[in-house]
Amino acid sequence: MQTLLSVSFGELFLKGANRKTFFNNALSHILANIKDIGYEDTYVESAKLYIKASEDKFDDLIKEIEKVFGIAYIDEVYRVDKNLDDIFNAAKYIVEKNYSEVNYTFKADTTRVDKSFEFDSPKINAMLGDYLLDEFDNLSVDIHNPDFKVYVDIKNNAYVYSKRHKGLGGLPIGSSGEGLLLLSGGIDSPVAGFMMAKRGMRVNAVHFHSYPFTSKQAHQKAEDLAKLMSYYTGPLKFYSVNLANIYKEIATNCDRRETTILSRRFMMRISNLIAEKYAYRAFITGESLGQVASQTLESITVIEESAKFPILRPLIALDKQDIINTAINIGTYDKSIEPFDDCCSIFAPDKPVTKPKFKYIQRSEEKLDIQKLVDEAIDTMEIIEI
Numbered sequence: 001m002q003t004l005l006s007v008s009f010g011e012l013f014l015k016g017a018n019r020k021t022f023f024n025n026a027l028s029h030i031l032a033n034i035k036d037i038g039y040e041d042t043y044v045e046s047a048k049l050y051i052k053a054s055e056d057k058f059d060d061l062i063k064e065i066e067k068v069f070g071i072a073y074i075d076e077v078y079r080v081d082k083n084l085d086d087i088f089n090a091a092k093y094i095v096e097k098n099y100s101e102v103n104y105t106f107k108a109d110t111t112r113v114d115k116s117f118e119f120d121s122p123k124i125n126a127m128l129g130d131y132l133l134d135e136f137d138n139l140s141v142d143i144h145n146p147d148f149k150v151y152v153d154i155k156n157n158a159y160v161y162s163k164r165h166k167g168l169g170g171l172p173i174g175s176s177g178e179g180l181l182l183l184s185g186g187i188d189s190p191v192a193g194f195m196m197a198k199r200g201m202r203v204n205a206v207h208f209h210s211y212p213f214t215s216k217q218a219h220q221k222a223e224d225l226a227k228l229m230s231y232y233t234g235p236l237k238f239y240s241v242n243l244a245n246i247y248k249e250i251a252t253n254c255d256r257r258e259t260t261i262l263s264r265r266f267m268m269r270i271s272n273l274i275a276e277k278y279a280y281r282a283f284i285t286g287e288s289l290g291q292v293a294s295q296t297l298e299s300i301t302v303i304e305e306s307a308k309f310p311i312l313r314p315l316i317a318l319d320k321q322d323i324i325n326t327a328i329n330i331g332t333y334d335k336s337i338e339p340f341d342d343c344c345s346i347f348a349p350d351k352p353v354t355k356p357k358f359k360y361i362q363r364s365e366e367k368l369d370i371q372k373l374v375d376e377a378i379d380t381m382e383i384i385e386i
Helices: 019-034 055-065 084-098 121-135 188-198 216-233 244-253 256-278 297-304 320-330 358-365 370-379
Strands: 002-009 041-045 048-052 071-080 104-112 139-141 148-154 158-169 178-182 202-209 237-242 282-284 382-385
Touching: 002 019, 002 055, 002 158, 019 048, 019 055, 055 071, 071 084, 084 121, 084 148, 084 158, 104 121, 121 139, 121 148, 178 188, 178 256, 188 202, 188 216, 188 282, 188 320, 202 216, 202 256, 216 237, 237 256, 237 370, 244 256, 244 370, 256 282, 256 297, 256 358, 256 370, 297 358
Parallel strands: 104 139, 104 148, 178 202, 178 282, 202 237
Antiparallel strands: 002 048, 002 071, 041 048, 071 158, 148 158, 237 382
């Protein structure tokens, strides 16, 4: 009897012309996440990934595998020879180890992939249930709402297990195209990137800074956030764009109250060029309706006018505490609240316009050499592989 981890993938991995690509993407993501922990071997059998490793590493391995989208379950399984004696003995061992001290209800749940096996699933369930009831006085059967299940998979080998860890679910990375996340150093945008990645979008990030007005620590903070996101999204490109000259021109020529709106329209124009060059089909932002001055309906409308691609806003209806809770769960919150200001906070006006009118914003932009400023920002852009 050998102990393994088993990874069950979501439905999209099992259907469609692209299932091999989705499966390979997820497999690469899993192996990248667990390489530093270490494992002995892996193999695939009937649409499940099996990982051979020391049991003392299981908790750490599960923690990293749970960060991969498209996974339904991670199970701690016992591989045995494909005969009833070994299957029943493994089930007995599981109950003795985990469920023997107090009264429990259980259910046997068999999946027979190998149809040549002499007993079908209902028959195996009935025989296994009878066997465990005979062996353990503290057990009773409840097929609707049991305290635990004993799972049996009949494949090339037989696998018996009970400990099941729920995966993140969602869609496999790459199944919903590629998008560009406008990543600040705050709480919201990493959560927005996480949520779109969960829907299968491959996420890359553009970060706008204004060094030397903002610190190198602020830039490193954003880069660190991208790294934390990559545990869920897989490898990503991090585009670092300096807006210092743009902010100086806005401050010199325009109404300070419009700074936030004008600068975000520049961000959209620069993002348009990045998306066109690298074939990203959507933008992702961390906007939540009404949260700040730039996230009123009027502000969103004016900013969006400068974008050439759809802007996806997965946080638009969430309360701040909901966003914070997700940031804590995915491990980005502590980094996000480090006290290094980004360009959005450094240049934010004391009394920003909250209901901008497009015609007035256009008049302000006529005072700026937009094309020159955008080209300069693109020319000095840095691309970092994360």
